[in-house]
Amino acid sequence: MPKIPLADWINSIVDWMEEYLAGFFDLVADVIESIVDFFSYLFLLPHPFVFIAILGVLAFLVGRTSLMLFSVIGFLIIDNLGYWPQTIDTLSLVLTSGLISVILGVPLGIWAAYSKGASRIIIPVLDFMQTMPAFVYLLPAVTFFSLGVVPGVIASVIFAIPPTIRLTRLGIMQVSGELTEAADAFGSTSGQKLFKVQLPLAMPTIMAGVNQTIMLSLSMVVIASMIGAQGIGAEVYRAVTQLQIGKGFEAGLAVVILAIVLDRFTQNIFKTKKRGA
Amino acid sequence: MTILQVKNVSKLFGSHPEQGLELLQQGWSKERIAKEKNITVGVNRVSFDIQQGEIFVIMGLSGSGKSTLVRLLNRLIEPTSGEILINGKDLRKMNKEDLRKVRRKSISMVFQKFALFPHRTVSENVEYGLEIQKVEKSKRREAALQSLELVGLKGWEDKLPDELSGGMQQRVGLARALANDPEILLMDEAFSALDPLIRRDMQDELLELQDKMKKTIVFITHDLDEALRIGDRIALMKDGAVVQIGTPEEILTQPANDYVERFVEDVDLSKVLTASHVMRRPETITTDRGPRVALEVMRERGISNLFVIDRSKKLIGVITAEDASDALKNNKKLEDIVILDGPRVGPDTLLNELFEITSMSKVPLAVVDDNGRLTGVIVRGAVLGALAGESKAEEVKPHA
Incomplete structure (x- = not known):
């Protein structure tokens, strides 16, 4: 029995898309890039200490003293270690993919909750997206969007959107x-x-x-750095390839701090809202 | 005036409900259709008319189709066949927009487990029906507060539902349904989730409210006592079909078949039957007669006391044989010996209240109507007899 030429098929599909959907991909790339740029511009505009002060106030509003202390000390450490711009790049990338995931994922989740037919299609696709090794997304992402932050965001969204869709569907049901x-x-x-x-x-x-989605897209930053997404992931990747254990630990610590702050923020935002209501 | 007409309405669940309907008409049983065709008969060709201002109770055990039936009345569930006319308009022929209008203006619903929105305050819950009609905030708040005051929840408007007890939550449910000022109130086992004492209070309050509001209420329950207490008429359901429709007394005294009879045999009659059911025709004498006539009447009838009434049948009091013969010896008049403070009850007094009064009184109990006219007499034996099931329709009829 001859081998099914699955790889060839996929290649020709990708080729076709590259040829005929180029305009669409350009548009998507422009939109994504401007969102990321907007975030990093906004976050780099104030001096790091001003940013940290604002973050501290927000942290206090969202999660009281402990979150405020952790956020302020954590980001001061990041600044002190010299990873400030990289961390901001990563934060922008994560927020962008989080935002896109919510904009796409919540309506899809609602649709899946309302329509049995839709959920019969969406659920297996989600399983596929989540279990396919994330590296596999990098190649088509690069083919369509070339190197840089945009394919990084795309790969993150594909990898990270399933929890938002699933839990929106579950929540409605x-x-x-x-x-x-x-x-x-x-x-x-x-x-x-x-x-x-x-x-x-x-x-x-x-x-x-949404919290899960943001965590997952953060976990994609190191992988995304392989295709040229700037940020703290790129530092980790460089340290790993150059066997610089100390530097790798520093950059890794920055990722952890960012992760914990993002996690606590997204977990608490809703709770405080409810308390205030 | 008939406000709601249900004509031959059925609901079947399954992939080919029309087929099941045909088989029903051919006389197949519900069980056979379920077994051979995999179609569940929820409601089986039900018809009834509901009058403006009455409390119509639909009663049945679980699985009898009563909750399905009530949801057909506002089309939360689509009927398979039949007509549902609200003020003469067929609900089934309405488009979505018209149906929404009916739900917003004419029919409100109260749910078994309250179904309050937990993320909204009490007042926001009550306002919901008006909010979705885009009534402005201050107006709907005012309507909500009024409706909350009606159910006795003034001052609770800014709490969240889970800060309230079960009974209070259902009052909110009731207030929410009333805020739209609907003509018809559907109450789906509204008090079943409450504990018995609170349920009793809620029933009383509903009756009180109903006195003021004169809504048309369709009340679903599985509790016969509840049905008998609050229903003006009761429809008894079994296997999706209505077995009997009638007033509580008719259901109790003239059960349509064995099923109804078995259903009602465990009823605590003392909580259902009233003085008018067990009273007998009173022996009376008017004030212008003398003690001799009184004694003669008593001797003739073989009784030891007589009610004294005036010409308009108004009850004055009671005399005993002993006093009458005493009066005869001492040349007294009837007025001198009549006992004025003998016990009196209204015709709607429940049997269980009569017990206590009859056991404490030496003279028989007088039943008087609102105008003070004597309509009957209750002797102790009759109360016990009624409870033992002896009560017969002929016997309990008050004399004219």
């Missing part, structure tokens, strides 16, 4: 049938039911998904 029935019984339109009842009640679950 978990809203008790009696509550959606009550919304219907009072004459809500589907939009009113979604925005006034289902989404607010699903919010903690959706936020858990």
